[in-house]
Amino acid sequence: VTLDTDTAHANLVLSNDLRSVRWASSKLSLPETDRRFKSRCCVLGREGFTEGRHCWGVTVEGQVGGNSWWALGAAKESVEKREFGELSSEKGVWAVQHRNGQFVSLTSPRS
Numbered sequence: 001v002t003l004d005t006d007t008a009h010a011n012l013v014l015s016n017d018l019r020s021v022r023w024a025s026s027k028l029s030l031p032e033t034d035r036r037f038k039s040r041c042c043v044l045g046r047e048g049f050t051e052g053r054h055c056w057g058v059t060v061e062g063q064v065g066g067n068s069w070w071a072l073g074a075a076k077e078s079v080e081k082r083e084f085g086e087l088s089s090e091k092g093v094w095a096v097q098h099r100n101g102q103f104v105s106l107t108s109p110r111s
């Protein structure tokens with residue numbers, strides 16, 4: 001996945017090759033765009049798809065157990081980026097969240 005710099009939250013640092021992302025404790029100075037996530041630390045991929053089966057290899061580095069918190073998934077390009085809303089399939093997000101050592105699917109209803 002090539003990450004989309006115009007959608008990245010200001011606390012996310014993208015690698016030069018746009019293939020990885022890491023948390024930054026202070027916000028970066030980024031240009032305002034309607035496509036940028038303001039309330040959630042998210043970033044979208046640059047390329048989209050509308051159908052088919054897709055698979056990606058993912059490596060999580062750093063603190064992955066204990067009290068770490070992250071999510072990985074797919075989202076509609078039109079997903080809410082300004083308000084802090086629920087991440088769920090009803091809202092256009094299909095993801096798995098890892099928080100405090102547990103995995104939860106971000107579906108509606110929760111499973």
